[in-house]
Amino acid sequence: MQQIELDVRRGAKPGELELSVTGGTPPYTVTTTGTNIKTISPAQHDRSPIVIGITREDPEKSSTVAFSVVDRVGTKTQIEPKREVLDALFGGLSGAGSGAGGGG
Numbered sequence: 792m793q794q795i796e797l798d799v800r801r802g803a804k805p806g807e808l809e810l811s812v813t814g815g816t817p818p819y820t821v822t823t824t825g826t827n828i829k830t831i832s833p834a835q836h837d838r839s840p841i842v843i844g845i846t847r848e849d850p851e852k853s854s855t856v857a858f859s860v861v862d863r864v865g866t867k868t869q870i871e872p873k874r875e876v877l878d879a880l881f882g883g884l885s886g887a888g889s890g891a892g893g894g895g
Contacts, residue, residue, distance in 0.1 A: 793814045793815055793816070793866065794814050794815075794866070794868070795812060795813070795814045795815035795819075795860060795862060795866050795867075795868045796812075796813040796814055796868070797810060797811065797812060797813075797858065797860060797868060797869070797870040798810075798811040798813075798870075799811075799858070799870055799872040799876060800876070801876070801879055801880050802842050802843075802844075802880075803842075804844075805880075806844055806845055806846060806880070806881070807842055807843065807844050807845070807880075808842070808843050808845055808856070808872070808876075808880060809840040809841070809842055809843075810839070810840060810841040810842075810843060810858055810860075810870075811839050811840045811841075812836075812839040812840075812841065812860060813839070815860075815862035815863075815864075815866050816862045816863040816864050816866075817836070817837050817838065817862065817863060818835045818836060818837050818862075818863055819835070819836050819837075819839070819841070819860050819861070819862050819863075820833055820834070820835050820836075820860070820861045820862075821833065821834055821835075821836060821841055821843070821858055821859070821860050822858070822859040822860075822861075823843060823845075823856065823857070823858055824856075824857050824859070825845075825854055825855045825856035825857055826854060826855045827847055827848050827849055827852050827853065827854040827855070828845055828846065828847060828848065828854050828856060829845075829846040829847075829848055831843065831844075831845075843858070845880065845881075847881060850881075853874075853877075853878075854877060854881065855871065855877070856871070856872060856877060857869055857870065857871040858870050858871075
């Protein structure tokens, strides 16, 4: 039985998380749970990374998110992103930035 490893990072758009799945046998069934987030139905994905859009029910409150992944042969694992990852993710939803970025 091959172990599944998960990694979560910020997606390309505000409110998106990219879930990278290494190992296991596709397709992967991803179940998303958490607090203060709109319900996301479990979905099957054939390849990684998997982009998942997260919407807070109350933008003023903090959220938790956890992903549970089961592959075709029943191998299961889960990951709960750190608070900093979620803060960075949802920080992009609170309006436009100052625009005072430097060039390089």
